[in-house]
């Protein structure tokens with residue numbers, strides 16, 4: 001079956017007891033058993049719940065996989081996958097990644113004896129150099145966040161040694177545009193809070209695999225640790241996921257239009273969108289993905305204050321963390337999503353103070369572009385003005401512009 005059909009039908013059988021067409025919200029923690037040791041496969045809702053099970057079946061089908069475990073958040077799903085490792089294990093991680101993942105790895109999991117090496121995985125050579133005898137996992141996010149670079153999943157998976165797990169955070173691309181398991185990954189993780197839920201009204205996560213042993217271990221941890229979503233959250237996520245195909249097509253169309261508009265402005269320094277032919281990995285994106293997604297990042301000419309000012313002036317693009325909902329959002333990664341990463345480390349990775357990230361929603365593209373145009377015009381910055389402080393160096397309002405300074409030396 002095709003993607004759109006799977007999204008609507010997988011796991012969505014009519015309710016066996018009433019015929020309800022839509023999977024009910026099974027708000028129950030426990031299940032009545034006719035006799036000791038006899039039940040219908042449901043005993044306690046941390047372990048298994050029919051609404052959650054329907055969601056897991058649906059999302060496994062979207063990744064064309066056999067097994068999925070749902071969690072209360074993307075981070076809980078990531079944490080469950082990391083539970084596959086043991087003290088002493090080493091992980092190679094793509095360095096341009098979700099700030100919360102970096103926080104989990106660097107501030108929580110290192111205390112449990114895991115070690116991490118962050119590398120620019122757009123270079124296979126760097127990944128190869130980072131491998132240690134104890135390396136047990138390769139963790140990658142592509143397109144990367146927030147710089148929207150691409151990692152060649154098949155090539156990185158090709159470096160896997162026996163017993164090593166290749167895990168991909170597929171949140172940005174979604175299963176509609178990218179299938180990491182088919183490219184050689186062992187496990188896929190999603191923050192379903194984003195595109196899969198799609199309406200910014202529920203937090204959730206999922207871990208998906210075709211490997212029965214990994215699936216069993218993740219299921220074990222789901223039950224043992226207990227980071228499960230409630231049935232209402234599972235219901236909302238499932239409802240959102242039914243329209244993933246139509247939404248992603250429209251997100252992409254709008255993102256392409258916004259990226260093209262931005263790239264034609266002379267006060268925009270750079271636009272990052274895999275769908276632009278100027279993107280350094282556009283060819284890889286065409287090969288590895290079935291579309292380019294709805295995220296666009298860009299840098300402005302001018303000081304950081306201009307980026308902050310612009311983020312305040314957009315009206316349709318709400319200034320907010322997160323992404324993937326029907327409404328458009330604008331984020332200043334350095335101070336918001338990636339604030340957990342030390343400034344020096346952040347800048348080394350290219351997440352500069354002048355960078356803005358857009359989650360392009362499903363409003364009319366014309367209205368979105370008009371909104372960005374008014375915000376850009378209102379903060380217009382004349383490149384080459386005498387007191388050009390450059391990105392990342394806030395202007396000093398007390399500084400006298402060189403042209404007015406009567407010959408005084410300027411710093």
Ligand SMILES: *Cc1c(COP(=O)(O)O)cnc(C)c1O
Pocket residue numbers: 073074075076098100101141145169171172190191192193194203204205
């Ligand atoms: C949001 C996000 C996460 C974390 O998911 P939560 O649902 O917020 O816990 C992980 N990875 C990526 C790429 C994300 O965007």
